[in-house]
Amino acid sequence: MQPDSFIISMDDGADILVRHHPRAGATRLYISHGNGFAVDGYKVFWEPLLEQFDVVLFDMRNHGRNDPTGADGHTYQQMARDLTTVHKKVEARLGAASKAVGVFHSMTSRAAMKNAVELGSPYDALVLYDPPSVPPRGHALYEAMRGFELKLVQWASERPDRFTDPAELEAQYAAARASAKWLPQARADMARAVTRKAADGGYTLACARELEASIYLAALTLDLWPDAQSLGVPTKLIGADPQGNGGPPTGPANNALASEGGYDYVGVENVGHLLQIEQPETCRNILTDFVSSL
Template identity: 30%
Template sequence: MICDGMATRYSSTVDKWRVPAPTAILKAVMADATIITVRRHGNPNGPRMVFSHGCGLAADLYYPYWSLLADRFDLCIFDLRSHGWNQVSPIESLNIATLAADNQTIIEAISTNWGPKPCLGVFHSLSAVMALTHQRHKPDFTSLVLFDPGLKLPGGTTQHLDEVCQKHAKRARRRQRHFASRHELAEMLGQTPAYSLIPPKTLSLLADATLRPATGGGYELRCPPKQESQLVEWYFGFAMQASHMIDSLDIPIKAISSDPTIQSSFLPGLDLNTLARFNYDFIPGKTHFLQLEGPEECATLTIEFLERHHLA
């Protein structure tokens, strides 16, 4: 989820991440005929890991993180509708219920096309709430690793949550959509406090993963600001319910959150009642973009948790 919030210097000469071509591509057809492109990376003989991203972002952007898992896991990555490799969907389809239904369809398509296997789920932010909703209605995952799921503000009230929601939704609606070049977006984010901990090389990848060529020249955000804003509102609405979902889940769940003391954290931490039901860690000094800021730490925590449960 793109959010605003000490400036990083961005250079046009920065080395670039290069996401390798997938070993296989699957065009999964959703209930409303929307096509979602699933890509296969990593070790096809390893445990299956399904991965998706936060609102306004893209799965390829997390390559610095998921590439560290590629030797051990059969990685199936996909973008949410209206994001990444996918075309823009009708705005009325952008809600948590539809995303959760999409997730179910994607799991079924992966199993049908690439063979049945138990599925581990790794999700960030919006997609984490999507995965909890999915698992509550259809238990497709043997385990979930959720990055900054933002289930509840520590000590926060419903009014406080709504205020945070409206602030971020308004910010998303105002987001610049068109850019003369990918470099323009990367340079702009490099001067924005909320992105100060993301390495310049990864900011360049962010621009590559979230922009597409625009009709008439230049580039545009793959996820239109109005659609991102609507998803932000849905995300916060379900965040208040998500802790109740956990009570009905009997699989190993790991929550890895941003540092709750950092101002740029999007929705830091979890309340204590929720913590008691999660295997919980937070990464000191990291914000909502923790997989981009500290990919090695995030990968280590992921593997350690799955090994502890004999899933890796």
């Protein structure tokens, strides 16, 4: 069945496309994605959830199916506000859910943390997949996370952003070490999700590489290392491999945040930052167990 699709406007006028897969009376999951990605690229993770949950899918501004709006508002501060606006306007249109849970990855997880700490989360609970948690300067893991984000700034700034077909990007994902563990279907889904038709007949990145780079850089200045209690709602923190094991330092960083901040936490072994499309069943099971406990 085709989802109900509609556009909602943020408080600065930017539009976000929302898709609703209804399931009457079920817990409502609001699902979004990480920096430079798009929610359709996570289909191997969220599609089976449609059988059990009322699901709202949306891309963040300048990503995926949304029309580009440029650099104005492309900040964590605005994205944190967007998460409240999305919830408020979706609930007003669809009716209040019995329970609304934000299911977010990476950039959107960090935006949800900022939203909760500064604005008060509108969601009844949060499930945060591997937020790029940067500890305070002086922390044992600060330099590792700083180096990680700076490498991503350079990578994003220089990445190819023009393609004759999404299959070109899919091949790049298949050849890259960082995406080697993604399920093959997810590589195909993500390549289509993060590209859009260009005026010249080819394809370009939906999220401009310079905007992607700006969010990686912004992660270093958020000063956001909150304890679980300060988020104000039940929160499940799900991290990449807690020991690193050749993967990104986000795993060890979230392990440390969980230990220091008292989070309900699972570190998934042998996965990288895109854990939802590497081990989708494991990631779904953690989510459903948490939601059933609410």
